[in-house]
Amino acid sequence: MEHRIATITLGAFLVSSAAAMAADAENGKLLAEENCARCHDVAPGGASKLYPPSFTAIAGYRAEEQIISRILYPTLHSPMPAWSNWISRDEVDDLVAFIQSLEGS
Ligand code: HEC
Structure with missing residues (x-):
């Protein structure tokens, strides 16, 4: 019985850590509303x-790697802030997941 509980607990841990590593479009939405x-x-x-x-347009004409690089390294002399100074790499992935979720909306 004790062994079974340990197995279930380990399973839950693995599931939650896998979710934490995946990009989170919901968090990306909050970040976008706050910062973009x-x-x-x-x-x-x-x-x-x-x-x-618009983010919907970007989702339609840019590939994932292009969106990431344009968030981190915007065009020179553009008003677009260089977000790499303020947000983490994980937050960039969340934003990209959110932007891509808008494709075709
Ligand atoms: C102060 C205004 C401003 C804010 C705030 C801003 N942007 Fe931008 N952004 C721009 C402008 C202007 C451009 C177009 C020029 C360029 O590509 O740099 C742009 C371009 C972009 C592009 C490239 C679009 C393309 O054509 O490929 C992406 C991706 C992007 N922004 C994402 C974001 C994200 C994500 C945020 C929030 C974390 C954000 N922007 C916040 C002004 C802003």
Whole structure:
């Protein structure tokens, strides 16, 4: 019996640590509303010809690696802040998961 409880506990631990490692689009949404929405349209169904581009548009025309690099290293002289100074790499992955979840919305 004791052995069985230990197995169940270990199983729960493995599941929760795997979830912690995966990008979290829900957290990305919160980060986007807090940090990005004053410039970008971060809502689903954002228009395609805006400046700066809506997150829905970005999801449609950029690959994952391009989105990551443009968050970390924005175009020179652009008003887009260099987020690598303020947010963690995990938070960038959460933001990218959120942006990609908007594709086709
Ligand atoms: C002060 C305004 C401002 C804020 C805040 C801002 N951005 Fe931007 N962003 C821009 C502008 C302007 C551009 C277009 C020029 C460029 O690509 O650098 C841009 C471009 C981008 C691009 C590249 C778009 C493309 O065409 O590939 C991504 C991705 C992006 N922003 C993500 C974010 C994320 C994620 C946040 C929040 C963590 C954020 N931005 C916050 C102004 C902003």
